[in-house]
Amino acid sequence: MIQVANLVKRFGDTTVLDGIDLAIDQGEIIVVIGPSGTGKSTLLRCLNFLERPDAGQLTIGDLDVDVTRASRADILAARRRTAFVFQNYALFANKTALENIAEGLIVVNRWPQAKAHARAREILSRIGLADKADAYPASLSGGQQQRVGIGRAMAAQAEVILFDEPTSSLDPEWVEEVLALMKQLAAERQTMLVVTHEMGFARDVADRVVFMEGGRIVEQGPPSQLFNAPRDPRTRDFLRKVLAAQPAISPS
Amino acid sequence: MSVLDFDYMVGLVPILLRYLPLTLAMAAAGMALALVLACGLAVIRVLGIPGLNGVTLLFISFFRGTPLLVQLFLFYYGLPQVLAFLTQINGITATIMGLTLHFAAYMAESIRAAIVGVDRSQTEAALSIGMTNGQLMRRIVLPQATRVAVPTLMNYFIDMIKATSLAFTLGVTELMGATQKEAAGSFLYFEAFITVAVFYWVIVELLAWCQRRLETRLNEAYRR
Numbered sequence: 001m002i003q004v005a006n007l008v009k010r011f012g013d014t015t016v017l018d019g020i021d022l023a024i025d026q027g028e029i030i031v032v033i034g035p036s037g038t039g040k041s042t043l044l045r046c047l048n049f050l051e052r053p054d055a056g057q058l059t060i061g062d063l064d065v066d067v068t069r070a071s072r073a074d075i076l077a078a079r080r081r082t083a084f085v086f087q088n089y090a091l092f093a094n095k096t097a098l099e100n101i102a103e104g105l106i107v108v109n110r111w112p113q114a115k116a117h118a119r120a121r122e123i124l125s126r127i128g129l130a131d132k133a134d135a136y137p138a139s140l141s142g143g144q145q146q147r148v149g150i151g152r153a154m155a156a157q158a159e160v161i162l163f164d165e166p167t168s169s170l171d172p173e174w175v176e177e178v179l180a181l182m183k184q185l186a187a188e189r190q191t192m193l194v195v196t197h198e199m200g201f202a203r204d205v206a207d208r209v210v211f212m213e214g215g216r217i218v219e220q221g222p223p224s225q226l227f228n229a230p231r232d233p234r235t236r237d238f239l240r241k242v243l244a245a246q247p248a249i250s251p252s
Numbered sequence: 253m254s255v256l257d258f259d260y261m262v263g264l265v266p267i268l269l270r271y272l273p274l275t276l277a278m279a280a281a282g283m284a285l286a287l288v289l290a291c292g293l294a295v296i297r298v299l300g301i302p303g304l305n306g307v308t309l310l311f312i313s314f315f316r317g318t319p320l321l322v323q324l325f326l327f328y329y330g331l332p333q334v335l336a337f338l339t340q341i342n343g344i345t346a347t348i349m350g351l352t353l354h355f356a357a358y359m360a361e362s363i364r365a366a367i368v369g370v371d372r373s374q375t376e377a378a379l380s381i382g383m384t385n386g387q388l389m390r391r392i393v394l395p396q397a398t399r400v401a402v403p404t405l406m407n408y409f410i411d412m413i414k415a416t417s418l419a420f421t422l423g424v425t426e427l428m429g430a431t432q433k434e435a436a437g438s439f440l441y442f443e444a445f446i447t448v449a450v451f452y453w454v455i456v457e458l459l460a461w462c463q464r465r466l467e468t469r470l471n472e473a474y475r476r
């Protein structure tokens with residue numbers, strides 16, 4: 001169970017997150033959509049303390065902190081409870097696929113190397129890359145790199161995996177394999193908070209879709225409701241634009 | 253005496269070889285110490301630690317902005333006058349100290365550039381899984397920065413080997429000091445100095461060869 005209350009983030013004079021309230025149940029799959037520059041990435045980054053929020057209360061599992069008072073230990077605790085999948089994969093270039101996945105287990109969870117590598121091998125076969133264990137990121141395709149990125153997040157056994165536009169940097173040919181892996185995780189009821197422009201994924205996989213604009217949550221609901229009967233004019237306006245670009249999934 | 257005295261030059265080789273270890277030892281010690289110091293300075297610069305950052309900039313500016321020879325004289329002749337416990341500083345120690353500080357100032361900037369060059373998103377990825385800054389540096393950033401910095405650092409090592417010849421001005425009998433003595437005895441200055449020049453040249457070429465091989469290997473790294 002994750003709860004965000006009145007989360008605020010400013011960069012200088014601009015308020016990028018303007019009091020976000022969001023509760024995520026265990027096993028829930030939430031997709032966040034919204035125009036560019038609306039604060040979607042910033043929201044995810046604040047949950048992981050890659051950005052330091054200016055106000056708000058954050059509850060992740062047994063951790064409950066006022067973000068303005070978060071100590072180093074609180075920040076590490078929040079990071080252990082959230083895993084991040086980056087748009088540009090951000091794999092460790094000096095580590096093989098196996099080592100990328102095992103790294104956190106060894107360094108952060110202090111597992112012995114053998115145990116961590118055994119777990120990493122399990123994950124590699126779940127993400128369909130068992131044969132790439134010893135490959136470095138530079139020799140993997142974009143799709144394979146992002147699957148390793150997801151594998152690294154899976155290894156952390158976090159309360160929630162945060163995906164920031166996981167398919168946006170991919171060549172079109174690799175998008176499907178990454179979405180397929182995310183669907184597989186969703187089917188296993190891995191709690192996920194996904195920022196994406198893939199409306200088909202949102203429609204098929206999300207339990208709830210959150211529409212953000214201007215640093216606020218404008219509207220949220222199950223995909224059937226949000227896509228078919230959006231209440232707020234801003235949501236309607238946004239959906240009209242993106243669905244025009246992705247006609248395959250326009251409302252029937 | 254218009255023709256080179258080859259027999260003299262050949263005879264000089266075994267004599268000079270006896271002083272080669274000291275030259276190499278001073279360079280090796282200077283390099284090892286300079287590397288440690290330079291890494292520290294580079295990390296201070298990268299993290300921008302308040303206070304220390306300013307001191308580091310001043311240090312780098314001074315040791316890059318003044319001649320190595322001046323620095324060596326400062327340590328050898330000057331320091332004992334102001335620091336009572338250094339009533340006498342040995343020429344070898346002063347040389348290693350000078351080489352360390354002088355080259356650390358240059359190397360710190362190369363190492364800093366290599367660290368900053370490591371893709372920032374990897375830093376975020378490491379932090380996002382709960383690594384501390386220290387773990388991030390040791391396991392992700394420094395190994396990658398090293399590969400970038402090594403060729404440049406090898407150049408500094410080559411420079412440092414040549415710079416050890418300044419130790420003779422502090423009365424150290426290393427390669428250059430020994431040659432100077434031999435030449436003063438025989439008056440065959442050209443033969444003596446061309447011989448020692450070839451000594452340095454061969455050492456440097458050997459190292460440059462190692463450097464090229466290393467670079468090829470480093471370029472292949474992380475690509476399997």
Ligand SMILES: Nc1ncnc2c1ncn2[C@@H]1O[C@H](COP(=O)(O)OP(=O)(O)OP(=O)(O)O)[C@@H](O)[C@H]1O
Pocket residue numbers: 011016034035036037038039040041042043
């Ligand atoms: N480090 C930063 N410093 C200053 N401004 C920033 C910083 N990061 C983000 N911003 C600003 O905050 C706003 C929200 O950015 P954010 O990246 O969260 O948007 P987004 O919804 O993820 O957009 P996109 O769909 O383009 O990824 C933008 O106006 C952006 O310019």
Ligand SMILES: [Mg+2]
Pocket residue numbers: 040041042164165
């Ligand atoms: Mg974004």
